[in-house]
Amino acid sequence: MMPPVLTAHAVSVTLGSTAVLRDVNLAVSPGDSIAVIGGSNSGKSTLLRVLAGLVRPARGEVLFKGNPVRSWDPLGVPWPHGIGYVSQLLGLRSNMSVLDNVMLPLRYHGHLPELRIRERATTLLMRLGVIESNVRPAALAPGEAELVALARALAHEPSVLLFDNPSAVLDVDSADRVTDLLRELRGLGLAVVSASSSEAVAAVIADSVRRLRDGRMEEQ
Amino acid sequence: MGCLVDTTSRPGLVSRTGMSVVTAVDNIVGAVRLAVASMREAYAASGSSVSCIHEIWLQQVRFTGLHALTITAAAGIITGAIVIIQSMAILPQVGAADSLGKLIALIVIREVGPLLVAFIVIGRSATATSVELGTMVVGDEIAVLRSLGIPPRAYVVFPRLAGITVATMALLVYFDLAAVAGGYVVSFMFVRIAPSFFLGSVAHHLRAVDLTATLAKGFLFGGIIASIACYFGLSVEPSPTEIPKAALRTVVHAILLCLVADLVITFASLGR
Numbered sequence: 001m002m003p004p005v006l007t008a009h010a011v012s013v014t015l016g017s018t019a020v021l022r023d024v025n026l027a028v029s030p031g032d033s034i035a036v037i038g039g040s041n042s043g044k045s046t047l048l049r050v051l052a053g054l055v056r057p058a059r060g061e062v063l064f065k066g067n068p069v070r071s072w073d074p075l076g077v078p079w080p081h082g083i084g085y086v087s088q089l090l091g092l093r094s095n096m097s098v099l100d101n102v103m104l105p106l107r108y109h110g111h112l113p114e115l116r117i118r119e120r121a122t123t124l125l126m127r128l129g130v131i132e133s134n135v136r137p138a139a140l141a142p143g144e145a146e147l148v149a150l151a152r153a154l155a156h157e158p159s160v161l162l163f164d165n166p167s168a169v170l171d172v173d174s175a176d177r178v179t180d181l182l183r184e185l186r187g188l189g190l191a192v193v194s195a196s197s198s199e200a201v202a203a204v205i206a207d208s209v210r211r212l213r214d215g216r217m218e219e220q
Numbered sequence: 221m222g223c224l225v226d227t228t229s230r231p232g233l234v235s236r237t238g239m240s241v242v243t244a245v246d247n248i249v250g251a252v253r254l255a256v257a258s259m260r261e262a263y264a265a266s267g268s269s270v271s272c273i274h275e276i277w278l279q280q281v282r283f284t285g286l287h288a289l290t291i292t293a294a295a296g297i298i299t300g301a302i303v304i305i306q307s308m309a310i311l312p313q314v315g316a317a318d319s320l321g322k323l324i325a326l327i328v329i330r331e332v333g334p335l336l337v338a339f340i341v342i343g344r345s346a347t348a349t350s351v352e353l354g355t356m357v358v359g360d361e362i363a364v365l366r367s368l369g370i371p372p373r374a375y376v377v378f379p380r381l382a383g384i385t386v387a388t389m390a391l392l393v394y395f396d397l398a399a400v401a402g403g404y405v406v407s408f409m410f411v412r413i414a415p416s417f418f419l420g421s422v423a424h425h426l427r428a429v430d431l432t433a434t435l436a437k438g439f440l441f442g443g444i445i446a447s448i449a450c451y452f453g454l455s456v457e458p459s460p461t462e463i464p465k466a467a468l469r470t471v472v473h474a475i476l477l478c479l480v481a482d483l484v485i486t487f488a489s490l491g492r
Contacts, residue, residue, distance in 0.1 A: 052367050075257075075362070075454065080369045091364030105368040108375065110268020149364075156368065 002029045003066075005191050006051055006083075006160045011060035013046050013215075020046045021057070022215045028160065030189040033182065035202030037195075038212035044195035045088055047212065048162045051193060052085040053078020065159070081109065084153030088164040090145055092137040098125065098148050099133040105156045124151040129177050143171050150178065154185065161185075163194040166205055175204050247473060251451035254373065255381055255443065258450075261371050262378035273379050280383025284345040285390050291344075292391045295336055296398025303327055303399075304406040320407050321421025328399040329422075330430045331486070334437035337392045338445065338478040341384065342471055346449040349380055350470040353453025354463035362454070372454070381446040388442030389435060396434070433489040440485070441478045448474045 004027035013021040021043045028034055038044050049055040050062060056072040069078045092101050102121040106112055112120070125133050128147040130140075137145050146167065153161060166178070182192055182205065196202050202209050211218040231239070262273055307323050353376065356362050362372050400422055407413045452470045456462040 049363070052363075054363050054366060075366070075372045077366055077369050077371050079367075083367055085364060085367035087360040087364050089360040091360035091362075093361060094359075104272075105370065108269050108272045108368070108370050110266065152364075152368070162367075 002031070004029050004063075005065055006193070007063045008047070008051060009061050009063070011047070011050055011057040011062065013043070013050060013055060014058045015046075020215050021050065023060070024212070024215070024217045026051070026193070026210065026217065028191040028193050030159070030191050031186045032208065033186060033192040033194070033206040034208045034210060035194045035196055035206035036210050036212055037197065037199055037202050039197060042212040043215040044197070044212055045164050048085070048164050048193065048195050051160075052083055052162050054085075081156060082159045084156070084158035084161045086146070086149045086153045086161070086163045086166070090137075090149040092145060092149055092152070094136060094138060096136070097134050098130065098137060098140065101137065101148060102133075102152045102155050105152065109156065121151070121155055124154060124181075127177065127181050129174060143167065143174060147174060147178070154181075159189065160191045160193065163192060163205070165196060166194050166201055179204060244473070244476075247448075247451065247469075248477065250455070251447040251473075254377060254451050254454070255447040258373040258377035258381055261374035262382075265374050269374065273375060276375065276379035277383045280345075280380050281387045281390075283348070283387075284341060284384050285387030288340060288344055288387075288391060289394060292337065292340055292395050293398045295340060296333070296395040297402030297405075299332060299336060299395075300324060300328055300399030300402030300404075301406040303332070304403045305410075308407075308410055319421070320403065320411075320413065321418050321423075322425040324400055324403045325422050325425040325430065328403070329396045329426060329434055331482075333395050333399060334392055334434055334441060335478065335482055337388060337395050337438065338441040339475070341388050341391065341442065341445050342474045342478070345384055345387075346445045346470050346474050347467045349384070349446070349449035350453035350466045351463055353450060354456040354466045357454060357456050358458050358460055358463065377450045377454070380450055381443065384446035384449075385439060385442030388445065389438035392434065392438035429489055433485055437482060437485055440481050444477045444481060445474045448477065 006028050008024055008026045011021055011024045012019065024043075024047060026034070026036075026047070036044050036047060046055060050057050053062065053064075053069040053072070061068055064079050064082055070076075070080075071078065093104065096104070099118070099121055102125060103117050106117040106120065107114075122133065125148070128151055130144055130147050130151065132140065132144075137148060140148065150163065150166075153163075161182070182190070186192065192206070194202070194205050196205075199209070265273060303323055304320055307320055311319060353362075356376070362376070365372050365375060400419070404413075404415060404418045407418055408415075449470045452466040452473070456466045
């Protein structure tokens with residue numbers, strides 16, 4: 001078995017006086033797809049944010065390829081290039097076109113010439129079935145906007161994809177396209193951790209399910 | 221009957237004032253730190269990142285500067301005209317009717333211009349910036365940028381800081397030119413002053429130190445406004461109701477700080 005690419009060791013998070021996560025352990029290896037499921041306020045989204053390096057745990061640590069988060073600065077960059085994160089709120093730039101949103105991380109890091117960047121972004125959007133790439137995100141249906149956020153998270157070829165609340169896969173056509181793309185990318189070593197309240201969605205996207213209840217990960 | 225309001229636990233006026241001052245100083249220090257860190261991170265940015273930052277900077281200059289030209293020109297012309305009209309009513313009494321150019325130079329270009337331009341920039345750009353950044357926080361855009369390896373201080377804060385500062389300086393020059401034009405038109409209408417005489421009078425009374433102080437104010441006010449707007453925009457709690465509060469805090473802090481900065485520069489340039 002390959003060593004884990006992303007690990008959470010005994011992570012606890014407290015927001016105010018509420019314990020959101022309690023001693024949560026999770027390890028994901030290249031090619032794995034794990035779905036974390038649980039009800040509202042079970043701590044799923046917080047766990048994904050901790051794994052993305054966006055929320056500092058009160059206790060425990062998060063390791064990416066064996067290294068701890070470089071900085072917990074609230075305006076800093078936790079992992080320079082390794083993680084793709086799809087937020088529950090998507091976080092698409094509303095004043096940019098769909099295509100520019102997907103191209104943004106590639107343009108900023110500048111590892112590729114403009115033509116290749118455009119090609120990669122267009123290919124990803126096409127694979128996910130997003131036809132309208134020159135419109136603003138506000139013009140898209142919610143499911144389509146989620147696919148754009150997924151395309152942007154995958155654009156810079158991350159080692160780990162953190163997918164919060166993948167509701168777009170409830171649509172049958174989108175589900176097929178998303179699972180096909182993720183299966184292909186997992187074959188190339190992408191690890192996927194998704195968070196959902198639906199077991200049906202988890203079954204579509206993941207091959208292993210972990211359940212969170214009141215911030216605790218239930219035994220498998 | 222018992223008192224409905226527990227007055228024993230309410231802090232007194234002195235404590236509340238003290239707490240407000242401490243909070244304000246804390247906010248100002250936070251805004252300065254944010255501005256300095258954004259400059260440091262933008263300086264460290266490499267080739268392609270620089271062009272992304274430059275693109276946002278250009279949008280900011282366009283919004284703060286270019287899109288505010290009409291209102292700035294109108295404000296400049298009206299201010300120049302008002303100063304001259306009021307002066308013509310008073311100056312003959314003190315025997316200085318030929319000093320209209322001097323008044324434009326001293327009152328409008330040196331004092332009123334920078335403050336009015338600052339208020340225009342606060343009203344248009346500072347509120348828009350704090351609302352935009354607050355919306356980015358609430359909509360998780362900032363978190364997503366971080367996850368994509370894009371540092372928000374370099375990509376979001378710095379171009380706004382630099383854009384608003386440059387645009388404020390440019391608007392100030394534009395405002396001054398409009399005020400001179402407005403002042404001249406009114407002077408010509410009422411006392412038939414020749415353009416060469418009026419402009420000569422403005423130029424004669426406008427010393428290098430006045431111009432330097434004016435541009436320094438534009439630079440400083442732009443920096444203050446942008447830093448405060450970015451700081452309060454990024455400080456919102458993740459709730460939409462926090463965004464208007466951030467805009468309000470931005471306006472109050474930016475106005476006060478610009479006035480304080482104006483006072484300091486005016487004192488510093490006095491007698492030079």
